[in-house]
Amino acid sequence: MVNASGVFNVDTWDEDPYDQREGAKLARVRVGKTFQGGLEGxxxxxxxxxxxxxxxPLAYSGIERFTGTASGRRGSFVLQHTATAGPGGEGELAWRIVTGTGTGELTGIRGEGRIDIAPDGTHSYALEYELG
Structure with a gap:
C-alpha cells in the first residue's frame, strides 16, 4: 500500500440550492480543487x-474525478465521497477510489482515505492505495 498525503485548495464552489424546506437545505455543488503533496493535480x-x-453542514455525498499524478504516476481516477457532521462540527469525510476508474499509469488503482479540515480552513487529505 502507498500512503499519499498533502493539502488541497478549493478553487471553485458553485452551489445550486434545490430544496430549502424547514429543517435542512439541499444543494447540488460543483467543486474545483488543486492538490499538492502525494497527489499533484x-x-x-x-x-x-x-x-x-x-x-x-450535516452531510454530503459525491463523485470526484482526479487528474494528475499519484506518487509520480500520471493518470486519473474517480473518488466516491461520504461525509457526516455532528452538532459540534466533528465528523467524518471519507473517500473510496471507484474500482475500474484508473487510467494511464494509475490503471488498476484502488484504495480509500479521508479529508480533514483544520480550524483555519486548511483542507488536508490522506489516501492509502495500491495498484493492481
Whole structure:
C-alpha cells in the first residue's frame, strides 16, 4: 500500500440550492480543487449537500474525478465521497477510489482515505492505495 498525503485548495464552489424546506437545505455543488503533496493535480467534484437551517453542514455525498499524478504516476481516477457532521462540527469525510476508474499509469488503482479540515480552513487529505 502507498500512503499519499498533502493539502488541497478549493478553487471553485458553485452551489445550486434545490430544496430549502424547514429543517435542512439541499444543494447540488460543483467543486474545483488543486492538490499538492502525494497527489499533484486537479479535480472536479459534484456533491449533494445537506445543511441545517443555521447553515451548519450535516452531510454530503459525491463523485470526484482526479487528474494528475499519484506518487509520480500520471493518470486519473474517480473518488466516491461520504461525509457526516455532528452538532459540534466533528465528523467524518471519507473517500473510496471507484474500482475500474484508473487510467494511464494509475490503471488498476484502488484504495480509500479521508479529508480533514483544520480550524483555519486548511483542507488536508490522506489516501492509502495500491495498484493492481
Amino acid at each position: 486537479t479535480s472536479t467534484t459534484d456533491i449533494i449537500t445537506v445543511v441545517s437551517a443555521d447553515d451548519a
